Structure formats: C-alpha cells, structure tokens
Amino acid sequence: MKPYPRVAIVGAGFGGLQAAQSLARQKVEVTLIDRHNYHTFIPLLYQVATAQLAPEQVAVPIRTLLRKADNLKFLQATVKQIDFVAKEIKTDKNTLTYDHLVLATGSQSQFFNVPGAAQYTFKLKTLNQAITLRNHLLSCFEQANLTSDYALREQLLTISIVGGGATGVELAGSLVELITNSLHRDFPQLKPQEVKLLLMQSGDRLFREFPPSLGDYTAKKLRRLGVKVMLGSKVTGVGADSFKLDDGTEIASATVIWAVGVEGAMPKCFPCPKPRINRQVNVLPTLQLADHPEVFVIGDLAHVPTQEKSLAGVAPEALQQGVYVAKAIRKQVQGKRIKPFSYFNKGRLAIIGGYSGIGQIAGIKLQGFVPWFFWLAVHVVYFPDWRNRLMIFLTWLHNYLIGDRPVRLILSSPKSPSC
Amino acid sequence: MKPYPRVAIVGAGFGGLQAAQSLARQKVEVTLIDRHNYHTFIPLLYQVATAQLAPEQVAVPIRTLLRKADNLKFLQATVKQIDFVAKEIKTDKNTLTYDHLVLATGSQSQFFNVPGAAQYTFKLKTLNQAITLRNHLLSCFEQANLTSDYALREQLLTISIVGGGATGVELAGSLVELITNSLHRDFPQLKPQEVKLLLMQSGDRLFREFPPSLGDYTAKKLRRLGVKVMLGSKVTGVGADSFKLDDGTEIASATVIWAVGVEGAMPKCFPCPKPRINRQVNVLPTLQLADHPEVFVIGDLAHVPTQEKSLAGVAPEALQQGVYVAKAIRKQVQGKRIKPFSYFNKGRLAIIGGYSGIGQIAGIKLQGFVPWFFWLAVHVVYFPDWRNRLMIFLTWLHNYLIGDRPVRLILSSPKSPSC
Numbered sequence A, B: 001m002k003p004y005p006r007v008a009i010v011g012a013g014f015g016g017l018q019a020a021q022s023l024a025r026q027k028v029e030v031t032l033i034d035r036h037n038y039h040t041f042i043p044l045l046y047q048v049a050t051a052q053l054a055p056e057q058v059a060v061p062i063r064t065l066l067r068k069a070d071n072l073k074f075l076q077a078t079v080k081q082i083d084f085v086a087k088e089i090k091t092d093k094n095t096l097t098y099d100h101l102v103l104a105t106g107s108q109s110q111f112f113n114v115p116g117a118a119q120y121t122f123k124l125k126t127l128n129q130a131i132t133l134r135n136h137l138l139s140c141f142e143q144a145n146l147t148s149d150y151a152l153r154e155q156l157l158t159i160s161i162v163g164g165g166a167t168g169v170e171l172a173g174s175l176v177e178l179i180t181n182s183l184h185r186d187f188p189q190l191k192p193q194e195v196k197l198l199l200m201q202s203g204d205r206l207f208r209e210f211p212p213s214l215g216d217y218t219a220k221k222l223r224r225l226g227v228k229v230m231l232g233s234k235v236t237g238v239g240a241d242s243f244k245l246d247d248g249t250e251i252a253s254a255t256v257i258w259a260v261g262v263e264g265a266m267p268k269c270f271p272c273p274k275p276r277i278n279r280q281v282n283v284l285p286t287l288q289l290a291d292h293p294e295v296f297v298i299g300d301l302a303h304v305p306t307q308e309k310s311l312a313g314v315a316p317e318a319l320q321q322g323v324y325v326a327k328a329i330r331k332q333v334q335g336k337r338i339k340p341f342s343y344f345n346k347g348r349l350a351i352i353g354g355y356s357g358i359g360q361i362a363g364i365k366l367q368g369f370v371p372w373f374f375w376l377a378v379h380v381v382y383f384p385d386w387r388n389r390l391m392i393f394l395t396w397l398h399n400y401l402i403g404d405r406p407v408r409l410i411l412s413s414p415k416s417p418s419c
Helices: A014-022 A042-049 A062-066 A127-146 A150-156 A166-186 A212-225 A315-333 A369-381 A386-402 B014-022 B042-049 B062-066 B127-146 B150-156 B166-186 B212-225 B315-333 B369-382 B386-402
Strands: A006-010 A029-034 A038-040 A059-061 A072-076 A079-083 A088-091 A095-097 A100-103 A107-109 A158-162 A196-201 A228-231 A235-238 A242-245 A250-252 A255-258 A262-264 A295-297 A348-353 A356-361 A364-368 B006-010 B029-034 B038-040 B059-061 B072-076 B079-083 B088-091 B095-097 B100-103 B107-109 B158-162 B196-201 B227-231 B235-238 B242-245 B250-252 B255-258 B262-264 B295-297 B348-353 B356-361 B364-368
Touching (some): A006 A014, A006 A095, A150 A250, A212 A228, A348 A369, A364 A369, B014 B029, B014 B062, B042 B127, B062 B072, B150 B250, B158 B166, B166 B227, B166 B348, B212 B356, B348 B369, B356 B369, B369 B386
Parallel strands (some): A006 A029, A029 A072, B100 B295, B196 B227
Antiparallel strands (some): A038 A059, A079 A088, A235 A242, A356 A364, B038 B059, B356 B364
C-alpha cells in the first residue's frame, strides 16, 4: 500500500490548528509544528494582562485538540530552516520531509524604527508577554502604594497604550474596570483618579477598520470612563520609564504598551521570495506560492493580493483559510483543480469595556451593550475547548456580577532570595 | 487618642495569614509581610506539578484575603534585617517598627549535604517550583517521544522521588494517574509501562508518622499502581541526569524530585539565638522568644519544646498557632497572662492516588476510598477563598470523572527565538 501524503503545518495558531483539525481522519499524515505545546486564544490575551482570566484559561494543550484523530501528530519544536526544493524542514529537534506544506506562523509586533520601542514597551502577542504585563502592572501598584515621592508615584500610575485599534481599546477598557472594581479595594490609599490611562492614536480616530461614527462613539465612551484618548499623537521614542511624542512632549510612564503595528512573523530562514514591506508572503489567490504550488501560506503571514482591502488580520480569516487549505490539499492529492480562496465576512465586533462594544454585521452598525454581550458570547462559543469555555464563562460571571478580578498574582520569580 | 499597637507578621503562609485574619477588626494595626503577593495553598502544590490544577487555582492574592478589615495592611517585600532591640524591620522596600512581631516564614528543603541534591533536584515548596517541575516533566515526555535512542528514552522516562512521606507518596500517586489517564493518549508511541516511577525511602517503611500497617498498605497500593517503592534506599549523590544510592548503584533519571527533609526557613539575618540543627527557632510554650516576649514564632519555623513529638509540620498546627498568637497578642496588649499553646489534633489524612488514601482519626485507622475522599473534601473546605474552592472542585470532577489532566502547558519561556 502506498503511504499517505505527508502534510507539515508550521504554527498552531487559528489558521494552522484549523487546517490540522480539518484534515482529521483524511488520507494524509499531518504533522503540526509549534514551539509551544499549547494553542493560545490570542483575542483574550488582553484579559490575562489585566488579571481578568488566568493564563491556563486562554491556552489549550495542542495534544488535547489533536487526540481524536490518529493521522494528526504534534511536534513541539522551533523551525530552523525550510528547503522548498528538497521539501525538508529542519527543526531544533529533528528533520522532516513533506509533500504539502502549510506556513501559518502568524504575526509579530512591528516597531517602525521608533527608538526604544522594541526594548522598553510591553507587547501582547504571546501568553508569556501577557503574564509579564500582568506582573508588571500589579507590581507598579504595589510600588506606588509604598512611595511618598509624588513624581515617582505619578510615573508608576501612568499607563500608556500606543495604538487605537482593537488591542489598544480593549486594554484601555479592561484596565479601567480593573482599577475601578478591584484596585481601590486593594489599595485604599491610592485613589482611582490618580491612575492615568493614556491611549495614543497617530491617526485622527480610533478603530480605523470601522465606520467613523463607531470610532467616535468609542472615543467618547473611553473618555467617559476616564481614559485620556490622544488622537493625532505619534510616539517618537520610548525610554525605560517615559516616552516622547512628535510635538516634543515627554511623558513619565512606567508602563508603555505597544498595541500598534503588525507584520508577518516570517523567520529569516524561510526562503520565501520577495517579502512585502510588512514581512508578509505574497501568495496566489489559492494561497499557494507561485513557484511551489505544494506550499500554502495562511493567516496573518499571507498577503492575498486580490483581497488586500478586506483582510484585516482577524481570527475568522485565519480559521476560514485553515478550512480552505485542508480542502485544497485534498484536491491537490486527488489531482483536482483548486478554486481561489474567498473570505466570507460575517461582520465584526469589538469590545470597549464598561458594558459597551461596537460592531458591524451585514452593514448594520451596533454600539453599546448588545455588541459587548455578543463579543463575549462569540468568544466563548469559538473557544476550541469545552472545559476552558466553562471556566471562562464562570470567571466572567464573577468579573461582571461581583465586580472583581480574582487572578491578581505577581507570578514572576522574585529577583532576590529571601535574605 | 493613643495609636493602636503595631503588629508585624513576617510570612503569609498558613500561620501568618491566620494570625492576621484572627486580628481583623481588633484594636491593633497589623502589617503582613510576604515576598509574594499571594498566599500559596501548599498541600495542593503537588497537583500543580502533575498538571492536575492550574497555578492560579492554588494561590490567592493576599490583598483579597485582607480586604474585609481596615486594620490589616499588606506589604510585598523581602525582609532584610530584624532588630529585636530597636523593634525594627528592614525590608528591600522600606523600614518599619513594631510593638509585637510574629515570625512565620515556614520551612524550606533540607539537603543533608548530599552532593548535587540542592543543585539538580526539583523541589516542591513554592508555586514557582511546582510550575518548573510541571514544565520539566511535560518536556521530558515530548523529548522521549522524539528520540529513538533507547538509553536516552529510558532516562527521560525515569522519574525518581526521594522521600516516602506525604509529598513523595502524593506525587507518586498523582504521577501514576497522569501517565495512565492522559499521557498515553497524548503519546500513543510511548507505552505507560515504559515510564518508571521510583520512590526511595531511606527507612524501612513509608509514612513514618502513621502506624506501620498504614505505611505497609501505602507501599502495597503504590506497588500495585506500578510504582517501584524502594525501602532502605538512601540517595548519596545527584547529578544532572542521574543519582547514586548508598549501595553503589547509579540510576539514570532525568527527573529527581527532593521530597524529604524540611528545615526552618530562618533567614540568616534574623538574630534568633541558638537555632536548632534543622534551623528551627526555640520558643517558650507560649511561642514567645525567651529574651523578647513581644516576639512570637509560629508554624514550621517554631520548635515548641514540650510538643516535640506531636508537632509534625502540617497546616492545622500552623493554623491553630495563628489563632493562638492573635489571642496571645490581645492578652499581651491588655497586660494579661498568656496560657501555653496546646495543639488539638483532629487526626491526620494522606492521599495516595488511584482513589486510595490513609488516615488516623481519634485513634481509628482508615484506608482506601474513604480517607481519599475525605482528603479531597477537607482540602476544598479549608481553602481560604470561595472562588478557588469552586474551580478546584470543578477541576477535580473533570480529573476524576473524565480521567484527564487539562492543564498540561509548558509555560516556560522558550529557550531560543523562533529562528
């Protein structure tokens, strides 16, 4: 009997994981490769950073998700080199060959050469980064509570977010809730008004991917919650405890969060031709590489030429591309023609905080409580694991009904021993 | 109005936390000091190490537990020096003075000068240590799954536990469950029989604090579960991937867990006179220092002379001493006489695994399912926070009814970047 074709998938984010799951029990041998042994549900990372959810609640072991099908294997490894001609992948653990390859390594932060941005800002693309930010924020409050130095206290209590897209807005809203619900109970000496939340957006409105009226609504809502929304403010430099704006202002801030700028997470060792300016890979409308039709690129890493305007780097795109690529590989195995990928846009939702969100579904604009509630519901429904769904649901009940953030642990190793 | 007397408590384990909570709304100003911002429920740490519970489920922010009372303050700091004469505590953050002091820094691992033990073994006294052990165990399975080198595979799949007390037995039982329930589903290529679990005990029976018949029952039960119980085996040296026994045998083992030997966690900077051989502090029957009656020592750090036999370093002792010391301080403030501390032993339970436990309550020996169930029930009931109680309960239902360990995340930062 002829062995089944081998499919290698690099990256177990939304796209890669979906591709593997859509190939379950098909006549292919699938190896899903990731450097972590868990899938991260990235849209909820900001809730880990703000002590709303526990890290374990937004991550699922990949092996749990692949268990049901015998033809799906997992390899925890870091890819070192890919040879498209020999169809060979070298990892830090071993070398494997493939017949079909899916590249789904996602995106990473882009810093636009702003001095200090890469070094000093907090990012929110991985679970470790979310935990690091949580530890830092809670430590700043502990330190601010102790100091009588007014300037230091102000610096520790100034939290600055660079970028007025989904991540920036979500973070701002969730931080407001953390401060008004939990922190004033933990630190009666610190007044909630002492905490300054800055949201910097270089453009003239928030949420550029939504209609202007929804961006305006978001800014109004955040301002009412106490966030200083700074439109037309460009960050030109970041230091250890401060940052600079293009008008020359320097603002003391112990926490600068980088929530703007995404580029394809294409390691230099991937020999993809002509990367675009944001390090995405140019693919055909069938998500194949022009020179290597057995190589597919999906998710944030892919630049689909015909859909430049509509693809926004959100999870549903990666999920649909994962389903598509699984079908495409099955057709390729059968020698059939592959139809171009087309994205079905079900609409978009974004959460602000304080029981408010925005959305656009089938051309209808939504704002207020309804899209807020939908956002939470959709994210529970799309979570890939039943157990975490229940845990997240219970934790949100606790968050929103009791108004508390129970996971306020500073879990980094202590810097100094006990004495 | 005269200010209230100031009580400083160093350490927020069972003893220190209970002392603070028992002083809530009393006419004293309490500062509870700990280097972490959370209380760790140490009896469940082994379940974090074996991917049964999430770290956040066995830890509670200390500020959550102190919120209800205005006279309880928390200070996250590392104590650097204590001056019993000036009644002054220097921490890495500030300096504070006290009228009454409670030392409750607990215990730490003791290595009996076994070469390599401190450096190479995994410990289980802190939350970070439990997470480190979980990451390591899961990584060993990932590595063993990849290698075709038989000797390396055997080394990676040999887990050795030094010490046949509660921690050692609990770990062994919980590891058996992890391997038989979850790991063979994750790694169909690895057979459960390939995993070797060794439990070394230098004495001639397990659980020396229980009657011999219960120790024998435990050994029989563990052996039936597949654990190699090695009585009369003394570890004389530990290397990076192996250890030596006193009979000269050298055993290759990627994981050596140190579950024996406890000493008082008394930092060298504490000027306590004449420490005992295991670094505990000698106290009067009232838990006071002879020379400094305003200083109390409780929990694992205290050596109570009259009760040498009965005190075994378990949580109920620390809890009762916490309640006692709060009363004693109130009497001291009122100028009243303090009666000696006496421990009320409600009995003891220990969990083995595979639905079995042992116990001794009011002289009655228990073994099998009943003490197993009691152990779990008691630990849920004694957990200091409602939310975690519910989360632990739900996770145990999942563990024991569905037979799975959902929290199998390797959450350490990856050693190398993606390329």
